[in-house]
Amino acid sequence: xxxxxxxxxPVTLSxxxxxxxxxxxxxxxxxxxxxxxQYPGEGLQLLLKATKADDKGSNKGFEATYRKETxxxxxxxxxxxxxxxxxxxxxxxQGGKLIFGQGTELSVKP
Amino acid sequence: SAVISQxxxxxxxxxxxxxxxxxxxxxxxxxxxxYRQQPGQSLTLIATANQGSEATYESGFVIDxxxxxxxxxxxxxxxxxxxxxxDSSIYLCSVAGLAGGPSYEQYxxxxxxxxxx
Numbered sequence: 539x540x541x542x543x544x545x546x547x548p549v550t551l552s553x554x555x556x557x558x559x560x561x562x563x564x565x566x567x568x569x570x571x572x573x574x575x576q577y578p579g580e581g582l583q584l585l586l587k588a589t590k591a592d593d594k595g596s597n598k599g600f601e602a603t604y605r606k607e608t609x610x611x612x613x614x615x616x617x618x619x620x621x622x623x624x625x626x627x628x629x630x631x632q633g634g635k636l637i638f639g640q641g642t643e644l645s646v647k648p
Numbered sequence: 649s650a651v652i653s654q655x656x657x658x659x660x661x662x663x664x665x666x667x668x669x670x671x672x673x674x675x676x677x678x679x680x681x682x683y684r685q686q687p688g689q690s691l692t693l694i695a696t697a698n699q700g701s702e703a704t705y706e707s708g709f710v711i712d713x714x715x716x717x718x719x720x721x722x723x724x725x726x727x728x729x730x731x732x733x734x735d736s737s738i739y740l741c742s743v744a745g746l747a748g749g750p751s752y753e754q755y756x757x758x759x760x761x762x763x764x765x
Contacts, residue, residue, distance in 0.1 A: 631752040
């Protein structure tokens with residue numbers, strides 16, 4: 539069946555460091571792909587999306603590229619801030635359902 | 649996007665009781681969903697709330713345990729029945745199809761944190 543696998547956390551970085559959170563998926567066809575972010579004590583927020591192969595989603599300095607050949611959608615940011623500390627979820631949409639990865643906790647230290 | 653509110657934001661309940669969670673959206677939406685997020689885990693879809701008809705439940709979730717109502721295009725409720733400590737989770741409402749937008753873009757409420765003692 540469809541599934542999403544993310545790198546395990548927690549990930550701890552210093553401010554201004556480069557961030558990569560790996561995400562790979564298993565699905566039939568070409569699902570839409572998403573990154574959601576959950577700040578402490580809040581609900582999930584849509585961070586960015588890509589709906590077809592080679593699309594690049596971007597928002598708030600975060601980027602992710604839909605790679606069909608490697609079935610990946612890795613999240614990147616060039617310079618993280620303390621305010622980026624949150625849990626990040628990769629997800630795919632197919633058959634009318636969102637399927638989430640297990641989430642990766644990011645902690646950014648000043 | 650839309651403003652999605654949930655009530656209550658948190659509750660502590662005794663085993664054997666039931667709790668009804670409300671989800672209100674400030675605009676009409678095509679689709680509403682209920683998810684469960686167990687401690688330290690990802691989100692699991694419980695069911696799709698269908699307006700004017702019975703909800704569509706995912707494998708492992710049944711109507712007797714999680715009855716859902718959706719009387720109109722802006723409101724839904726999820727009841728967690730005959731609770732046990734294993735039901736302690738965050739319950740999240742989400743919506744899609746805002747202003748005719750795509751069904752794959754879902755927006756989430758702030759969640760209801762339930763603790764069962």
